[in-house]
Amino acid sequence: MAITPQSNEAFLREVDEELRRDQLATFWERHGRWLIVGIIAALSLFGGWLYWQHHREQVAGAEGEKLADAYRALGEEKTQTAQPVLNSLASSSRPGIRASALATQADLLLEKKDTKGAAAKFAAIAGDSSIGQPLRDLALVRQTAAEFDTLRPQVVVERLRSLAVKGNPFFGSAGEMVAIAQLRMGRRDLAGQMLGQIANDPDVPATIRQRTVQMAGAMGVDAIADSKDNKSQ
Known part of the structure; x- marks a missing residue:
């Protein structure tokens, strides 16, 4: 029985589809596990990034509240209560929080006539490239004023x-x-x-x-x- 052009074309399509299925099966056998691992790793990284962003926002909010509490304590002349909080925030990973804590510590040292200690705090702000330039310039001015006579x-x-x-x-x-x-x-x-x-x-x-x-x-x-x-x- 002769094969017509139509049936020949259908046969070739079936062969091509079968070949593709075999190739896909072979590829999946060889690389499927690594594809799954890669997808899981990518999803894990994305999930980790989302968690990190959320954690940063939570930390920023918590540190902001701590700084506000320290200022309230200072307003009530409870320096001993504020000092430990300022000490912890002075090493914060957030530049704005860190600069505010250091500057407040410097002001407290100036009240005690400790100009050398205050100048060191201002110098830490002025020399920190992660802090905004206006804050660094202000710190430099205040550092110079604190140690001007020396x-x-x-x-x-x-x-x-x-x-x-x-x-x-x-x-x-x-x-x-x-x-x-x-x-x-x-x-x-x-x-x-x-x-x-x-x-x-x-x-x-x-x-x-x-x-x-x-x-x-x-x-x-x-x-x-x-x-x-x-x-x-």
Whole structure:
């Protein structure tokens, strides 16, 4: 009996399908177990990632509550209650929590007149690259203020050079310390110029501006007038 083209085509399809089934069965026998292992591993990793994310959120919330409790204790003058909490949070894996705890510890040390200990806490924040730059800059300013009397004037100028510029959020505080350091170095010209810029900068807090005017006046420099002259040139 002759095979028609239609039946021949059907036969070839059956052979092709049978061959594919055999190939699939062979492939599954050889690699099926590893495919299952791979899928389970991928699902486990994904589940672990979800758990880690959830755990991070829980830890962040718990640490935030602990920090708030510490602040409440300090507000009630219960320093002994707050200290252990701050100690634990000072090593937190979350930069914001860690920075807040360290800064609070530094403030408590300043209240005890321990400027060296406070400066070390601020230095830890300033040198931590995982903490946001604004917090690091603030810590650097406060560190320098804490140890200002023990630093060589040139160290103060170099340390705060990048912050003692108009437009920087800490221009007033950093510039004031730089100006005093310049005076100690005998650079009245640079100090007067810096004081003038601070005194005439509306973005600088009024208390600092008033203080720089008084400082400039004490050294015979009209800070506001000088600053206006510099603007007009």
